Amino acid sequence: MLRYPWRATPLQKLIFSIALGLALAPVAANAAPLTYLVGHGTKAYPVVALTWGVLVISIAVVIIIALLLAVAVWRRRTAATEIAHPPGGLRWVWIGTGISTVVLLISCVWTMVVLAQVSTAGKKPPPYVIEITGRQWWWEVHYVSSEASRNFTTANEIHVPTGTPIEFKLIGGDVIHSFWIPQLSGKTDTIPGQTNEMWLEASKPGTYAGQCTEYCGPQHAHMKMLLIVQTLHDFHAWWNHQLALAAQPASASARAGLNTFTVHCGACHAVRGTDAAGVYGPDLSHLMTRKTIAAGTLPNNQAYLLGWISDPQGKKPGSFMPRPDLTGPELQNVRSFLLTLK
Numbered sequence: 001m002l003r004y005p006w007r008a009t010p011l012q013k014l015i016f017s018i019a020l021g022l023a024l025a026p027v028a029a030n031a032a033p034l035t036y037l038v039g040h041g042t043k044a045y046p047v048v049a050l051t052w053g054v055l056v057i058s059i060a061v062v063i064i065i066a067l068l069l070a071v072a073v074w075r076r077r078t079a080a081t082e083i084a085h086p087p088g089g090l091r092w093v094w095i096g097t098g099i100s101t102v103v104l105l106i107s108c109v110w111t112m113v114v115l116a117q118v119s120t121a122g123k124k125p126p127p128y129v130i131e132i133t134g135r136q137w138w139w140e141v142h143y144v145s146s147e148a149s150r151n152f153t154t155a156n157e158i159h160v161p162t163g164t165p166i167e168f169k170l171i172g173g174d175v176i177h178s179f180w181i182p183q184l185s186g187k188t189d190t191i192p193g194q195t196n197e198m199w200l201e202a203s204k205p206g207t208y209a210g211q212c213t214e215y216c217g218p219q220h221a222h223m224k225m226l227l228i229v230q231t232l233h234d235f236h237a238w239w240n241h242q243l244a245l246a247a248q249p250a251s252a253s254a255r256a257g258l259n260t261f262t263v264h265c266g267a268c269h270a271v272r273g274t275d276a277a278g279v280y281g282p283d284l285s286h287l288m289t290r291k292t293i294a295a296g297t298l299p300n301n302q303a304y305l306l307g308w309i310s311d312p313q314g315k316k317p318g319s320f321m322p323r324p325d326l327t328g329p330e331l332q333n334v335r336s337f338l339l340t341l342k
Helices: 010-031 044-074 079-084 089-119 232-243 252-264 302-310 328-338
Strands: 128-135 138-144 152-155 157-161 166-172 177-180 188-190 195-200 206-212 224-230
Touching (some): 044 089, 128 177, 128 188, 166 177, 252 328, 302 328
Antiparallel strands (some): 128 138, 138 152, 206 224
């Protein structure tokens, strides 16, 4: 129970509670992974400021109306008084309408200014282009370079450098999805048959959660992503590592697992440097560098990896990854091979 530092009246308690809530709201918002009440990028800052501004205005309007209504109820007049002194309520209507018009006009102008600020990344085109394809229910991430040999594809985790505008080309792979990383940018749909464009710029290193926000099927809620912001040096090192082919497995178990994976999984998944070249599922070339599997549904460790391989429908019902017809030793071998993909 909230304790007040003095013997407060009901009105003082109300004001104190609202002030305390507003003071603690940014702290609570920052702790939520999908919060839009804090921002960490050039595109996010003006939007967050507008969000808080409109929120404060809305709260103020509600409080003012509530107080006026309370005063009106408390000071209600008798019928005789009303006849002797007709109410001058129309004056308050005009005053309220005038104040509301000014506030709404300011909010409208502020909104238009923010829209102009976030519509483009600046005069120069962004130096990096990333193609994002929404699929049921995961994200295909394709990095585009001016040198075709430096292009590569990964899944569900997006790496970008700090302080650099990034252009995203959003593609609908099957149905309509919506790409959203709330602490860095607003929502943009991925629509089959067209390519939508957006940009973002992160101000500091960190890991930011994202989510599909357009209902796209049974596993819509488990279509997550992570955007990992790195220093420019670390980003270039990560990019170069992603271009490397998968290391040849050293142990007998991992070698057997590679053969089993190629036969049973290689039609859907690709691992660069092997005969697995599928295009229907995520590219797994450097799987063990990712924090999650199954599009953010499970943490990426040995136990969950084996559970996901052996029974994907049990972990993510409705996904297009079938349960493999493998024996226990074969599953262990496949896991041994996947653990080498670093």
